[in-house]
Amino acid sequence: MMNGRAAAAGGTGAPRPSRQISIVLRPVEPAASPAEQPVSEMVKGVEPGSPFAEIQRELDAMVGMEKVKALIYEIYALLHVSGLRAAAGLSVGPQVYHMIFRGNPGTGKTTIARIVAKLFQKMGVLQKGHLIEVERADLVGEYIGHTAQKTRDLVRKALGGVLFVDEAYSLARGGEKDFGKEAIDTLVKAMEDYKNQFVLILAGYPEEIDMFLLSNPGLPSRFPIRIDFPDYTVDQLVKIAELMVKERDYEMQPQAVAKLRQHLTELKRDSMFAFSNARYVRNAIEKAIRHQAVRLLNLYGSGQPGRQELMTIRPEDFRWDSDEA
Numbered sequence: 001m002m003n004g005r006a007a008a009a010g011g012t013g014a015p016r017p018s019r020q021i022s023i024v025l026r027p028v029e030p031a032a033s034p035a036e037q038p039v040s041e042m043v044k045g046v047e048p049g050s051p052f053a054e055i056q057r058e059l060d061a062m063v064g065m066e067k068v069k070a071l072i073y074e075i076y077a078l079l080h081v082s083g084l085r086a087a088a089g090l091s092v093g094p095q096v097y098h099m100i101f102r103g104n105p106g107t108g109k110t111t112i113a114r115i116v117a118k119l120f121q122k123m124g125v126l127q128k129g130h131l132i133e134v135e136r137a138d139l140v141g142e143y144i145g146h147t148a149q150k151t152r153d154l155v156r157k158a159l160g161g162v163l164f165v166d167e168a169y170s171l172a173r174g175g176e177k178d179f180g181k182e183a184i185d186t187l188v189k190a191m192e193d194y195k196n197q198f199v200l201i202l203a204g205y206p207e208e209i210d211m212f213l214l215s216n217p218g219l220p221s222r223f224p225i226r227i228d229f230p231d232y233t234v235d236q237l238v239k240i241a242e243l244m245v246k247e248r249d250y251e252m253q254p255q256a257v258a259k260l261r262q263h264l265t266e267l268k269r270d271s272m273f274a275f276s277n278a279r280y281v282r283n284a285i286e287k288a289i290r291h292q293a294v295r296l297l298n299l300y301g302s303g304q305p306g307r308q309e310l311m312t313i314r315p316e317d318f319r320w321d322s323d324e325a
């Protein structure tokens with residue numbers, strides 16, 4: 001029986017149990033689209049022993065890239081459910097996992113490729129789950145036939161894992177007579193010959209990758225999975241810097257953070273392309289760490305700086321040479 005208060009809240013005066021039940025069974029709010037939903041929330045159901053648990057930890061450690069994370073989770077879900085469907089005797093459709101990564105330099109493409117390789121290994125798609133990262137010079141040879149041989153050798157090395165071709169566009173750059181075309185043809189042939197034995201990821205700047213796919217009408221359909229790597233905001237770059245500093249057992253003084261933020265803001269404002277480079281941030285941190293070491297040595301000589309001093313990055317440790325922007 002309903003109590004008086006609930007009945008009064010119902011507004012009719014009479015107890016209406018059916019209404020109460022309808023409240024309990026109210027349909028769940030539609031889920032936010034993956035883009036707005038942090039991956040840690042999407043994957044709440046992932047148990048500690050699940051193959052995704054470790055992947056999730058690695059993804060969670062990365063700043064931003066919610067859409068990328070959501071896509072990786074989708075791939076995991078697809079692999080998992082495909083396994084269940086196969087076990088139930090249902091058709092699982094074509095299993096093609098070759099991918100295109102579109103993003104500016106330093107937006108995390110290589111890091112994600114490594115995570116994808118690990119995911120495929122854990123899910124039994126790939127035997128080894130290693131990553132072979134190559135660029136044009138690794139694939140293209142000096143004489144006719146050399147390119148095909150070099151490319152085939154690298155594909156063989158990548159079997160059981162991921163072959164990651166960075167700056168893939170440069171393979172199409174030279175036109176018909178360029179050996180880059182031979183590399184592409186060899187890769188496409190290898191995709192047929194070694195079906196499901198390796199995953200090919202082509203990566204590059206967004207515009208260049210688009211041009212590349214246009215250069216060969218057979219290409220787009222061979223890469224059903226496309227992942228876009230968005231540019232980082234200055235806030236995200238600063239957060240990445242803070243993570244990197246912490247990982248290395250250092251701390252930035254607030255003024256040092258402010259100086260870095262200012263510098264990144266200027267770079268983003270002045271650069272011709274979309275500056276979004278986590279790698280630049282890493283180099284800046286590593287350089288500051290070297291400057292800090294020199295500063296401490298000069299200051300203390302053979303003396304002993306305190307623990308806090310050893311950890312502290314001061315604003316003067318960040319110095320920007322004009323040749324590095």
Ligand SMILES: Nc1ncnc2c1ncn2[C@@H]1O[C@H](COP(=O)(O)OP(=O)(O)OP(=O)(O)O)[C@@H](O)[C@H]1O
Nearest residue numbers: 062063104105106107108109110111240278279282
């Ligand atoms: N979202 C992120 N959070 C934390 N660290 C990041 C993030 N993205 C990139 N990094 C770090 O920045 C560095 C560069 O990343 P990575 O090499 O994956 O980028 P990339 O897109 O492959 O760059 P490039 O196009 O120059 O090859 C790495 O040290 C990586 O760990």
Ligand SMILES: [Mg+2]
Nearest residue numbers: 109110111166
């Ligand atoms: Mg890279």
